[in-house]
Amino acid sequence: MRILLTGASGFIGRHALAALLAAGHEVHAVSRAHPSVEGDYAWHGVDLLAPGQAAAIAGSVKPECVLHLAWCVEHGRFWTDPANAAWREATLALAGSAADAGARRFVGTGTCYEYDWPANANCDERATPVAAHTPYDTSKDECRRALDALARESGLSFAWARLFFLYGADEAPGRLVASVARAIARGEPAACSSGLVVRDFMDVRDAGAALAALALSDVEGPVNVASGEALSIAELVTRLVALAGRPDLIRLGALPDRAGEPPRIVAEVARLRDEVKFRPALSLDAGLRDALAFWASAEAQK
Template structure:
Protein backbone atom coordinates (compact mmCIF):
# COMPACT_ATOMS: atom_id res chain seq x y z
CA UNK A 1 0.00 0.00 0.00
CA UNK A 2 1.74 3.18 -1.21
CA UNK A 3 0.55 6.24 0.75
CA UNK A 4 1.25 9.89 -0.01
CA UNK A 5 1.17 11.89 3.23
CA UNK A 6 1.10 15.68 3.05
CA UNK A 7 1.97 17.94 5.98
CA UNK A 8 4.27 15.20 7.26
CA UNK A 9 6.46 17.48 9.40
CA UNK A 10 3.54 19.08 11.26
CA UNK A 11 2.20 18.55 14.78
CA UNK A 12 -0.22 15.85 13.62
CA UNK A 13 1.56 14.75 10.47
CA UNK A 14 4.71 13.48 12.14
CA UNK A 15 2.67 11.15 14.35
CA UNK A 16 0.57 9.90 11.41
CA UNK A 17 3.84 9.27 9.57
CA UNK A 18 5.31 7.29 12.48
CA UNK A 19 2.14 5.21 12.75
CA UNK A 20 2.01 4.44 9.02
CA UNK A 21 5.66 3.33 9.10
CA UNK A 22 4.98 1.07 12.10
CA UNK A 23 2.03 -0.45 10.25
CA UNK A 24 4.21 -1.38 7.30
CA UNK A 25 2.89 1.00 4.66
CA UNK A 26 5.13 2.31 1.90
CA UNK A 27 5.01 5.98 2.90
CA UNK A 28 5.97 8.94 0.75
CA UNK A 29 5.97 12.06 2.92
CA UNK A 30 5.77 15.50 1.35
CA UNK A 31 6.49 18.69 3.31
CA UNK A 32 8.58 21.84 3.19
CA UNK A 33 10.92 20.52 5.91
CA UNK A 34 12.17 16.99 6.52
CA UNK A 35 10.00 15.34 9.21
CA UNK A 36 11.82 14.68 12.51
CA UNK A 37 10.70 11.06 12.37
CA UNK A 38 13.02 8.04 12.13
CA UNK A 39 12.08 5.03 10.06
CA UNK A 40 11.82 3.63 6.57
CA UNK A 41 9.98 6.12 4.36
CA UNK A 42 10.67 8.42 1.42
CA UNK A 43 10.63 12.19 1.89
CA UNK A 44 9.78 14.57 -0.94
CA UNK A 45 10.48 18.24 -0.37
CA UNK A 46 7.60 20.28 -1.70
CA UNK A 47 5.27 23.22 -1.16
CA UNK A 48 1.75 22.42 -2.31
CA UNK A 49 0.89 26.12 -2.41
CA UNK A 50 3.15 26.42 -5.47
CA UNK A 51 1.15 25.93 -8.68
CA UNK A 52 1.97 22.62 -10.34
CA UNK A 53 3.71 21.15 -7.29
CA UNK A 54 0.84 18.76 -6.50
CA UNK A 55 0.96 17.34 -10.00
CA UNK A 56 4.74 16.95 -9.88
CA UNK A 57 4.70 15.07 -6.57
CA UNK A 58 1.74 12.91 -7.57
CA UNK A 59 3.41 11.95 -10.86
CA UNK A 60 6.64 11.15 -9.04
CA UNK A 61 5.04 9.01 -6.31
CA UNK A 62 2.01 7.45 -8.05
CA UNK A 63 0.39 6.55 -4.71
CA UNK A 64 -2.49 4.17 -4.10
CA UNK A 65 -3.92 6.46 -1.41
CA UNK A 66 -3.52 10.02 -0.11
CA UNK A 67 -3.68 11.25 3.48
CA UNK A 68 -3.84 15.02 3.19
CA UNK A 69 -2.91 16.95 6.35
CA UNK A 70 -1.17 20.05 4.99
CA UNK A 71 -2.96 23.32 5.81
CA UNK A 72 -2.25 26.65 7.57
CA UNK A 73 -2.21 25.96 11.32
CA UNK A 74 -0.08 28.69 12.91
CA UNK A 75 -1.31 29.02 16.51
CA UNK A 76 -3.35 32.16 17.12
CA UNK A 77 -3.45 33.05 13.43
CA UNK A 78 -5.04 30.22 11.47
CA UNK A 79 -8.66 30.95 12.46
CA UNK A 80 -8.95 33.90 10.08
CA UNK A 81 -5.76 33.54 8.05
CA UNK A 82 -6.39 34.40 4.36
CA UNK A 83 -4.11 31.43 3.60
CA UNK A 84 -7.15 29.22 4.29
CA UNK A 85 -8.41 30.20 0.84
CA UNK A 86 -5.08 29.32 -0.74
CA UNK A 87 -5.15 25.92 0.96
CA UNK A 88 -8.64 25.26 -0.31
CA UNK A 89 -7.41 25.87 -3.85
CA UNK A 90 -4.25 23.81 -3.29
CA UNK A 91 -6.31 20.89 -1.97
CA UNK A 92 -8.54 20.94 -5.04
CA UNK A 93 -5.43 20.94 -7.24
CA UNK A 94 -4.13 17.94 -5.26
CA UNK A 95 -7.46 16.16 -5.74
CA UNK A 96 -7.35 16.64 -9.51
CA UNK A 97 -3.74 15.41 -9.59
CA UNK A 98 -4.83 12.37 -7.56
CA UNK A 99 -7.58 11.61 -10.09
CA UNK A 100 -5.15 11.85 -13.00
CA UNK A 101 -2.65 9.51 -11.37
CA UNK A 102 -5.23 6.83 -10.53
CA UNK A 103 -5.40 7.22 -6.74
CA UNK A 104 -8.04 4.91 -5.27
CA UNK A 105 -8.69 6.62 -1.94
CA UNK A 106 -8.27 10.13 -0.53
CA UNK A 107 -8.53 11.06 3.16
CA UNK A 108 -8.87 14.74 4.06
CA UNK A 109 -8.75 16.30 7.50
CA UNK A 110 -11.23 18.77 8.96
CA UNK A 111 -12.17 20.08 12.38
CA UNK A 112 -14.80 19.82 15.09
CA UNK A 113 -15.41 23.54 14.51
CA UNK A 114 -17.42 22.56 11.43
CA UNK A 115 -20.25 21.50 13.76
CA UNK A 116 -23.07 23.64 15.11
CA UNK A 117 -22.26 22.44 18.63
CA UNK A 118 -25.23 21.08 20.59
CA UNK A 119 -25.74 22.53 24.07
CA UNK A 120 -25.97 18.98 25.36
CA UNK A 121 -24.97 15.65 23.90
CA UNK A 122 -22.36 14.76 21.31
CA UNK A 123 -21.26 16.00 17.90
CA UNK A 124 -22.46 13.27 15.55
CA UNK A 125 -21.15 12.95 11.99
CA UNK A 126 -24.61 12.63 10.43
CA UNK A 127 -27.19 14.08 12.81
CA UNK A 128 -25.45 17.22 14.14
CA UNK A 129 -25.93 20.27 11.88
CA UNK A 130 -22.91 22.11 10.52
CA UNK A 131 -22.24 25.84 10.91
CA UNK A 132 -19.40 28.17 10.01
CA UNK A 133 -17.68 29.99 12.90
CA UNK A 134 -14.42 31.24 11.38
CA UNK A 135 -12.71 31.36 8.00
CA UNK A 136 -10.76 28.23 8.97
CA UNK A 137 -13.66 25.89 9.62
CA UNK A 138 -15.77 27.45 6.85
CA UNK A 139 -12.94 26.77 4.38
CA UNK A 140 -12.52 23.24 5.68
CA UNK A 141 -16.20 22.40 5.28
CA UNK A 142 -16.38 23.98 1.83
CA UNK A 143 -13.36 21.90 0.83
CA UNK A 144 -15.02 18.75 2.15
CA UNK A 145 -18.18 19.39 0.16
CA UNK A 146 -16.23 20.00 -3.04
CA UNK A 147 -14.04 16.94 -2.57
CA UNK A 148 -16.99 14.69 -1.78
CA UNK A 149 -18.78 15.69 -5.00
CA UNK A 150 -15.58 15.48 -7.08
CA UNK A 151 -14.49 12.07 -5.81
CA UNK A 152 -17.97 10.57 -6.05
CA UNK A 153 -18.11 11.52 -9.70
CA UNK A 154 -14.57 10.20 -10.23
CA UNK A 155 -15.26 6.91 -8.45
CA UNK A 156 -12.56 7.52 -5.83
CA UNK A 157 -13.05 6.53 -2.18
CA UNK A 158 -13.18 9.52 0.16
CA UNK A 159 -13.19 10.05 3.91
CA UNK A 160 -13.11 13.24 5.99
CA UNK A 161 -11.61 13.09 9.49
CA UNK A 162 -12.79 15.74 11.95
CA UNK A 163 -10.19 16.35 14.66
CA UNK A 164 -11.11 17.61 18.12
CA UNK A 165 -8.79 19.06 20.80
CA UNK A 166 -5.25 17.73 20.53
CA UNK A 167 -2.30 18.00 22.90
CA UNK A 168 1.03 16.23 23.28
CA UNK A 169 4.69 16.29 22.27
CA UNK A 170 5.89 19.22 20.15
CA UNK A 171 2.67 21.23 20.31
CA UNK A 172 2.85 25.00 20.08
CA UNK A 173 3.95 26.53 23.43
CA UNK A 174 0.90 28.80 23.49
CA UNK A 175 -1.71 26.04 23.51
CA UNK A 176 -3.58 25.04 26.67
CA UNK A 177 -1.69 21.96 27.89
CA UNK A 178 1.72 23.18 26.80
CA UNK A 179 1.29 26.64 28.35
CA UNK A 180 0.18 25.17 31.69
CA UNK A 181 3.03 22.65 31.65
CA UNK A 182 5.67 25.29 30.88
CA UNK A 183 4.39 27.57 33.64
CA UNK A 184 4.35 24.77 36.23
CA UNK A 185 7.80 23.50 35.30
CA UNK A 186 9.20 27.03 35.41
CA UNK A 187 7.59 27.42 38.85
CA UNK A 188 5.45 30.30 37.63
CA UNK A 189 1.69 30.83 38.09
CA UNK A 190 -0.38 29.03 35.43
CA UNK A 191 -3.04 31.61 34.59
CA UNK A 192 -6.40 30.21 33.45
CA UNK A 193 -10.00 31.23 33.06
CA UNK A 194 -12.53 29.56 35.35
CA UNK A 195 -12.24 26.64 32.94
CA UNK A 196 -15.88 25.69 32.83
CA UNK A 197 -15.93 24.70 29.15
CA UNK A 198 -15.87 20.95 28.44
CA UNK A 199 -13.81 19.63 25.56
CA UNK A 200 -12.84 16.31 23.98
CA UNK A 201 -9.05 16.17 24.50
CA UNK A 202 -6.96 13.59 22.63
CA UNK A 203 -3.24 12.86 22.68
CA UNK A 204 -1.81 13.74 19.27
CA UNK A 205 -0.03 10.37 19.08
CA UNK A 206 -3.38 8.59 19.32
CA UNK A 207 -4.76 10.95 16.68
CA UNK A 208 -1.87 10.16 14.34
CA UNK A 209 -2.46 6.44 14.83
CA UNK A 210 -6.19 6.81 14.15
CA UNK A 211 -5.50 8.72 10.93
CA UNK A 212 -3.09 6.01 9.79
CA UNK A 213 -5.71 3.32 10.45
CA UNK A 214 -8.30 5.40 8.58
CA UNK A 215 -6.01 5.90 5.58
CA UNK A 216 -5.44 2.14 5.28
CA UNK A 217 -9.14 1.32 5.74
CA UNK A 218 -12.14 1.53 3.47
CA UNK A 219 -14.29 3.63 5.84
CA UNK A 220 -15.98 6.42 3.86
CA UNK A 221 -17.54 9.77 4.70
CA UNK A 222 -17.07 12.00 7.74
CA UNK A 223 -15.61 10.46 10.90
CA UNK A 224 -14.72 12.01 14.25
CA UNK A 225 -11.19 11.46 15.54
CA UNK A 226 -11.57 11.90 19.28
CA UNK A 227 -12.01 10.05 22.58
CA UNK A 228 -15.74 10.59 23.09
CA UNK A 229 -15.05 11.80 26.63
CA UNK A 230 -15.51 15.34 27.93
CA UNK A 231 -13.09 17.00 30.36
CA UNK A 232 -13.34 20.60 31.55
CA UNK A 233 -10.44 22.99 31.17
CA UNK A 234 -10.45 23.39 34.96
CA UNK A 235 -10.05 19.63 35.37
CA UNK A 236 -7.11 19.63 32.95
CA UNK A 237 -5.37 22.44 34.83
CA UNK A 238 -6.06 20.91 38.25
CA UNK A 239 -4.78 17.47 37.21
CA UNK A 240 -1.60 18.96 35.78
CA UNK A 241 -0.98 21.02 38.91
CA UNK A 242 -1.30 17.92 41.08
CA UNK A 243 0.88 15.83 38.77
CA UNK A 244 3.62 18.47 38.86
CA UNK A 245 3.38 18.73 42.65
CA UNK A 246 2.47 22.40 42.37
CA UNK A 247 -1.32 22.73 42.66
CA UNK A 248 -0.73 26.11 44.28
CA UNK A 249 0.42 27.52 40.91
CA UNK A 250 -2.90 26.84 39.13
CA UNK A 251 -4.79 30.15 39.07
CA UNK A 252 -8.32 29.39 37.88
CA UNK A 253 -10.33 32.55 37.20
CA UNK A 254 -7.27 34.75 36.71
CA UNK A 255 -8.03 35.21 33.01
CA UNK A 256 -11.30 36.50 31.51
CA UNK A 257 -13.74 34.09 29.89
CA UNK A 258 -13.73 34.00 26.12
CA UNK A 259 -16.79 35.50 24.49
CA UNK A 260 -19.13 33.20 22.54
CA UNK A 261 -17.39 30.16 24.00
CA UNK A 262 -19.28 26.89 23.49
CA UNK A 263 -20.03 25.19 26.80
CA UNK A 264 -19.42 21.69 25.47
CA UNK A 265 -17.70 20.18 22.41
CA UNK A 266 -17.48 16.38 22.67
CA UNK A 267 -17.47 13.82 19.87
CA UNK A 268 -19.69 10.87 19.12
CA UNK A 269 -17.16 8.10 18.43
CA UNK A 270 -19.36 5.21 17.33
CA UNK A 271 -17.95 5.18 13.80
CA UNK A 272 -14.38 5.39 15.08
CA UNK A 273 -14.81 2.46 17.47
CA UNK A 274 -17.28 0.25 15.62
CA UNK A 275 -16.43 0.77 11.94
CA UNK A 276 -12.74 1.63 12.17
CA UNK A 277 -12.08 -0.52 15.24
CA UNK A 278 -9.99 2.17 16.91
CA UNK A 279 -9.75 3.16 20.56
CA UNK A 280 -7.28 5.60 22.13
CA UNK A 281 -4.33 3.91 23.79
CA UNK A 282 -3.95 6.62 26.45
CA UNK A 283 -6.22 7.92 29.17
CA UNK A 284 -6.29 11.66 29.73
CA UNK A 285 -4.27 11.15 32.92
CA UNK A 286 -1.55 9.20 31.12
CA UNK A 287 -1.42 11.65 28.25
CA UNK A 288 -1.07 14.65 30.58
CA UNK A 289 1.69 12.94 32.57
CA UNK A 290 3.60 12.27 29.37
CA UNK A 291 3.04 15.85 28.19
CA UNK A 292 4.52 17.11 31.45
CA UNK A 293 7.48 14.79 30.97
CA UNK A 294 8.03 16.09 27.45
CA UNK A 295 7.96 19.71 28.56
CA UNK A 296 10.17 18.97 31.55
CA UNK A 297 12.87 17.92 29.11
CA UNK A 298 12.18 20.88 26.84
CA UNK A 299 12.31 23.44 29.65
CA UNK A 300 15.53 22.00 31.05
CA UNK A 301 17.10 21.98 27.62
CA UNK A 302 16.12 25.57 26.83
Protein backbone atom coordinates in the same frame (compact mmCIF):
# COMPACT_ATOMS: atom_id res chain seq x y z
CA MET B 1 -0.01 0.20 -0.08
CA ARG B 2 1.71 3.26 -1.51
CA ILE B 3 0.62 6.26 0.56
CA LEU B 4 1.26 9.96 0.00
CA LEU B 5 1.25 11.77 3.35
CA THR B 6 1.23 15.57 3.36
CA GLY B 7 2.11 17.65 6.40
CA ALA B 8 4.38 14.79 7.45
CA SER B 9 6.69 16.90 9.62
CA GLY B 10 3.87 18.63 11.49
CA PHE B 11 2.46 18.24 15.00
CA ILE B 12 0.09 15.46 13.88
CA GLY B 13 1.81 14.32 10.71
CA ARG B 14 4.90 12.88 12.34
CA HIS B 15 2.72 10.51 14.39
CA ALA B 16 0.63 9.49 11.38
CA LEU B 17 3.90 8.82 9.54
CA ALA B 18 5.19 6.63 12.38
CA ALA B 19 1.93 4.65 12.48
CA LEU B 20 1.89 4.07 8.71
CA LEU B 21 5.50 2.91 8.76
CA ALA B 22 4.82 0.60 11.70
CA ALA B 23 2.00 -0.97 9.65
CA GLY B 24 4.51 -1.77 6.90
CA HIS B 25 3.33 0.54 4.12
CA GLU B 26 5.30 2.41 1.46
CA VAL B 27 5.08 6.03 2.58
CA HIS B 28 5.98 9.12 0.60
CA ALA B 29 6.22 11.99 3.07
CA VAL B 30 5.51 15.47 1.72
CA SER B 31 6.66 18.44 3.77
CA ARG B 32 8.62 21.66 3.54
CA ALA B 33 10.84 20.35 6.37
CA HIS B 34 12.21 16.85 6.75
CA PRO B 35 10.11 14.77 9.18
CA SER B 36 11.85 13.90 12.45
CA VAL B 37 10.80 10.26 12.23
CA GLU B 38 13.13 7.31 11.75
CA GLY B 39 12.21 4.68 9.21
CA ASP B 40 12.33 3.64 5.59
CA TYR B 41 10.30 6.23 3.68
CA ALA B 42 10.75 8.66 0.81
CA TRP B 43 10.74 12.36 1.66
CA HIS B 44 9.65 15.01 -0.85
CA GLY B 45 10.29 18.68 -0.08
CA VAL B 46 7.25 20.22 -1.76
CA ASP B 47 5.36 23.49 -1.41
CA LEU B 48 1.81 22.43 -2.26
CA LEU B 49 0.74 26.07 -2.57
CA ALA B 50 3.14 26.60 -5.48
CA PRO B 51 1.44 26.31 -8.89
CA GLY B 52 1.68 22.84 -10.42
CA GLN B 53 3.31 21.20 -7.40
CA ALA B 54 0.26 19.15 -6.36
CA ALA B 55 -0.05 17.69 -9.84
CA ALA B 56 3.70 17.07 -10.04
CA ILE B 57 3.98 15.12 -6.79
CA ALA B 58 0.82 13.10 -7.45
CA GLY B 59 2.02 12.22 -10.93
CA SER B 60 5.48 11.32 -9.67
CA VAL B 61 4.45 9.15 -6.71
CA LYS B 62 1.22 7.70 -8.18
CA PRO B 63 -0.16 6.91 -4.71
CA GLU B 64 -2.88 4.41 -4.03
CA CYS B 65 -3.99 6.53 -1.05
CA VAL B 66 -3.46 10.15 0.00
CA LEU B 67 -3.60 11.20 3.65
CA HIS B 68 -3.67 14.97 3.45
CA LEU B 69 -2.81 16.84 6.65
CA ALA B 70 -1.13 19.98 5.30
CA TRP B 71 -2.94 23.29 5.94
CA CYS B 72 -2.18 26.64 7.57
CA VAL B 73 -1.97 25.91 11.31
CA GLU B 74 -0.04 28.77 12.97
CA HIS B 75 -1.40 29.06 16.50
CA GLY B 76 -3.67 32.07 16.97
CA ARG B 77 -3.57 32.99 13.29
CA PHE B 78 -5.10 30.07 11.42
CA TRP B 79 -8.69 31.05 12.32
CA THR B 80 -8.58 34.07 9.99
CA ASP B 81 -5.49 33.37 7.89
CA PRO B 82 -6.09 34.35 4.23
CA ALA B 83 -4.12 31.21 3.33
CA ASN B 84 -7.18 29.10 4.26
CA ALA B 85 -8.65 29.78 0.81
CA ALA B 86 -5.36 28.91 -0.88
CA TRP B 87 -5.17 25.62 1.01
CA ARG B 88 -8.71 24.77 0.02
CA GLU B 89 -7.76 25.14 -3.65
CA ALA B 90 -4.45 23.31 -3.22
CA THR B 91 -6.27 20.41 -1.55
CA LEU B 92 -8.73 20.13 -4.42
CA ALA B 93 -5.86 20.24 -6.91
CA LEU B 94 -4.06 17.47 -5.05
CA ALA B 95 -7.15 15.27 -4.88
CA GLY B 96 -7.92 15.74 -8.56
CA SER B 97 -4.34 15.04 -9.57
CA ALA B 98 -4.18 11.97 -7.33
CA ALA B 99 -7.38 10.60 -8.87
CA ASP B 100 -5.96 11.20 -12.35
CA ALA B 101 -2.79 9.37 -11.32
CA GLY B 102 -4.75 6.29 -10.25
CA ALA B 103 -5.31 6.84 -6.52
CA ARG B 104 -8.27 4.93 -5.12
CA ARG B 105 -8.59 6.73 -1.77
CA PHE B 106 -8.24 10.28 -0.40
CA VAL B 107 -8.48 11.21 3.28
CA GLY B 108 -8.63 14.89 4.24
CA THR B 109 -8.66 16.54 7.64
CA GLY B 110 -11.27 18.90 8.97
CA THR B 111 -12.16 20.33 12.36
CA CYS B 112 -14.74 20.06 15.11
CA TYR B 113 -15.40 23.77 14.48
CA GLU B 114 -17.34 22.77 11.37
CA TYR B 115 -20.20 21.65 13.61
CA ASP B 116 -23.19 23.62 14.88
CA TRP B 117 -22.37 22.44 18.40
CA PRO B 118 -25.30 20.97 20.38
CA ALA B 119 -25.53 22.29 23.95
CA ASN B 120 -26.28 18.96 25.60
CA ALA B 121 -25.15 16.25 23.18
CA ASN B 122 -22.09 15.03 21.33
CA CYS B 123 -21.21 16.10 17.81
CA ASP B 124 -22.42 13.26 15.58
CA GLU B 125 -21.05 13.01 12.03
CA ARG B 126 -24.39 11.81 10.64
CA ALA B 127 -26.79 13.92 12.70
CA THR B 128 -25.22 17.19 13.85
CA PRO B 129 -25.53 20.00 11.29
CA VAL B 130 -22.58 22.17 10.28
CA ALA B 131 -22.35 25.93 10.64
CA ALA B 132 -19.85 28.59 9.60
CA HIS B 133 -17.93 30.27 12.43
CA THR B 134 -14.55 31.44 11.08
CA PRO B 135 -12.69 31.51 7.74
CA TYR B 136 -10.82 28.41 8.91
CA ASP B 137 -13.77 26.10 9.48
CA THR B 138 -15.68 27.64 6.57
CA SER B 139 -12.83 26.82 4.19
CA LYS B 140 -12.55 23.33 5.63
CA ASP B 141 -16.24 22.60 5.11
CA GLU B 142 -16.21 24.06 1.60
CA CYS B 143 -13.23 21.83 0.87
CA ARG B 144 -15.04 18.76 2.22
CA ARG B 145 -18.09 19.41 0.08
CA ALA B 146 -16.01 19.91 -3.06
CA LEU B 147 -13.94 16.79 -2.34
CA ASP B 148 -17.09 14.76 -1.82
CA ALA B 149 -18.38 15.87 -5.22
CA LEU B 150 -15.02 15.12 -6.87
CA ALA B 151 -14.94 11.68 -5.27
CA ARG B 152 -18.41 10.84 -6.53
CA GLU B 153 -17.49 11.89 -10.07
CA SER B 154 -14.14 10.09 -10.14
CA GLY B 155 -14.97 6.98 -8.11
CA LEU B 156 -12.48 7.95 -5.43
CA SER B 157 -13.05 6.56 -1.93
CA PHE B 158 -13.17 9.62 0.34
CA ALA B 159 -13.09 10.17 4.10
CA TRP B 160 -12.96 13.38 6.11
CA ALA B 161 -11.40 13.29 9.59
CA ARG B 162 -12.75 15.93 11.97
CA LEU B 163 -10.11 16.62 14.62
CA PHE B 164 -11.07 17.77 18.11
CA PHE B 165 -8.72 19.07 20.82
CA LEU B 166 -5.21 17.63 20.66
CA TYR B 167 -2.24 18.02 22.97
CA GLY B 168 1.24 16.59 23.24
CA ALA B 169 4.95 17.10 22.72
CA ASP B 170 6.00 19.85 20.31
CA GLU B 171 2.62 21.59 20.25
CA ALA B 172 2.63 25.39 20.03
CA PRO B 173 3.84 26.75 23.41
CA GLY B 174 0.78 29.00 23.72
CA ARG B 175 -1.74 26.16 23.58
CA LEU B 176 -3.53 25.14 26.78
CA VAL B 177 -1.64 22.05 27.97
CA ALA B 178 1.72 23.42 26.83
CA SER B 179 1.22 26.80 28.52
CA VAL B 180 0.20 25.24 31.84
CA ALA B 181 2.99 22.63 31.69
CA ARG B 182 5.57 25.32 30.96
CA ALA B 183 4.40 27.41 33.91
CA ILE B 184 4.63 24.36 36.17
CA ALA B 185 8.14 23.60 34.92
CA ARG B 186 9.19 27.15 35.83
CA GLY B 187 7.44 26.97 39.19
CA GLU B 188 5.20 29.87 38.21
CA PRO B 189 1.43 30.31 38.68
CA ALA B 190 -0.59 28.83 35.80
CA ALA B 191 -3.14 31.50 34.93
CA CYS B 192 -6.32 30.15 33.33
CA SER B 193 -9.88 31.20 32.62
CA SER B 194 -12.72 29.91 34.78
CA GLY B 195 -12.44 26.67 32.77
CA LEU B 196 -16.16 25.93 32.75
CA VAL B 197 -16.36 25.05 29.06
CA VAL B 198 -16.30 21.35 28.22
CA ARG B 199 -14.08 19.89 25.53
CA ASP B 200 -12.84 16.56 24.10
CA PHE B 201 -9.08 16.05 24.50
CA MET B 202 -6.86 13.48 22.77
CA ASP B 203 -3.12 12.85 22.80
CA VAL B 204 -1.64 13.73 19.41
CA ARG B 205 0.03 10.31 19.20
CA ASP B 206 -3.38 8.65 19.32
CA ALA B 207 -4.68 11.15 16.78
CA GLY B 208 -1.87 10.30 14.36
CA ALA B 209 -2.53 6.60 14.80
CA ALA B 210 -6.26 7.14 14.28
CA LEU B 211 -5.65 9.02 11.05
CA ALA B 212 -3.41 6.23 9.80
CA ALA B 213 -6.09 3.66 10.67
CA LEU B 214 -8.72 5.71 8.85
CA ALA B 215 -6.54 6.01 5.76
CA LEU B 216 -6.00 2.26 5.70
CA SER B 217 -9.70 1.50 6.14
CA ASP B 218 -12.56 1.65 3.64
CA VAL B 219 -14.67 3.95 5.83
CA GLU B 220 -16.08 6.91 3.93
CA GLY B 221 -17.52 10.30 4.86
CA PRO B 222 -16.89 12.39 7.99
CA VAL B 223 -15.28 10.61 10.95
CA ASN B 224 -14.59 12.27 14.30
CA VAL B 225 -11.04 11.81 15.60
CA ALA B 226 -11.38 12.30 19.33
CA SER B 227 -11.60 10.52 22.67
CA GLY B 228 -15.37 10.89 23.08
CA GLU B 229 -14.82 11.91 26.71
CA ALA B 230 -16.23 15.18 28.07
CA LEU B 231 -13.87 17.14 30.30
CA SER B 232 -14.02 20.75 31.43
CA ILE B 233 -10.96 22.95 31.03
CA ALA B 234 -10.89 23.32 34.82
CA GLU B 235 -10.85 19.54 35.26
CA LEU B 236 -8.04 19.15 32.73
CA VAL B 237 -5.87 21.84 34.30
CA THR B 238 -6.56 20.55 37.81
CA ARG B 239 -5.47 17.08 36.74
CA LEU B 240 -2.34 18.47 35.10
CA VAL B 241 -1.14 20.33 38.20
CA ALA B 242 -2.05 17.36 40.40
CA LEU B 243 0.04 15.00 38.27
CA ALA B 244 2.93 17.46 38.58
CA GLY B 245 2.49 17.60 42.33
CA ARG B 246 1.94 21.36 42.18
CA PRO B 247 -1.76 22.02 42.85
CA ASP B 248 -0.69 25.28 44.50
CA LEU B 249 0.16 26.77 41.09
CA ILE B 250 -3.33 26.65 39.56
CA ARG B 251 -5.04 30.02 39.07
CA LEU B 252 -8.50 29.34 37.67
CA GLY B 253 -10.32 32.57 36.84
CA ALA B 254 -7.13 34.61 36.58
CA LEU B 255 -7.80 35.12 32.87
CA PRO B 256 -11.11 36.28 31.38
CA ASP B 257 -13.31 33.79 29.61
CA ARG B 258 -13.39 34.20 25.84
CA ALA B 259 -16.50 35.94 24.62
CA GLY B 260 -18.83 33.68 22.63
CA GLU B 261 -16.97 30.50 23.55
CA PRO B 262 -19.26 27.47 22.97
CA PRO B 263 -20.02 25.73 26.28
CA ARG B 264 -19.55 22.18 24.99
CA ILE B 265 -17.66 20.54 22.10
CA VAL B 266 -17.46 16.76 22.51
CA ALA B 267 -17.36 14.03 19.86
CA GLU B 268 -19.49 11.00 19.23
CA VAL B 269 -16.86 8.37 18.39
CA ALA B 270 -18.94 5.35 17.34
CA ARG B 271 -17.70 5.53 13.74
CA LEU B 272 -14.06 5.70 14.83
CA ARG B 273 -14.52 2.87 17.32
CA ASP B 274 -16.86 0.52 15.46
CA GLU B 275 -16.11 1.14 11.78
CA VAL B 276 -12.47 2.21 11.74
CA LYS B 277 -11.85 -0.17 14.66
CA PHE B 278 -9.68 2.35 16.49
CA ARG B 279 -9.46 3.01 20.21
CA PRO B 280 -6.96 5.35 21.88
CA ALA B 281 -3.98 3.58 23.42
CA LEU B 282 -3.10 6.31 25.91
CA SER B 283 -5.03 7.30 29.01
CA LEU B 284 -5.44 10.99 29.75
CA ASP B 285 -3.10 10.76 32.74
CA ALA B 286 -0.43 8.98 30.71
CA GLY B 287 -0.60 11.60 27.98
CA LEU B 288 -0.49 14.49 30.42
CA ARG B 289 2.49 12.99 32.28
CA ASP B 290 4.40 12.75 29.01
CA ALA B 291 3.49 16.34 28.14
CA LEU B 292 4.71 17.50 31.54
CA ALA B 293 8.00 15.64 31.04
CA PHE B 294 8.48 17.09 27.57
CA TRP B 295 7.95 20.68 28.65
CA ALA B 296 10.03 20.24 31.81
CA SER B 297 12.91 19.08 29.61
CA ALA B 298 12.35 21.93 27.14
CA GLU B 299 12.38 24.54 29.91
CA ALA B 300 15.49 23.00 31.50
CA GLN B 301 17.39 23.34 28.22
CA LYS B 302 16.78 27.08 27.92
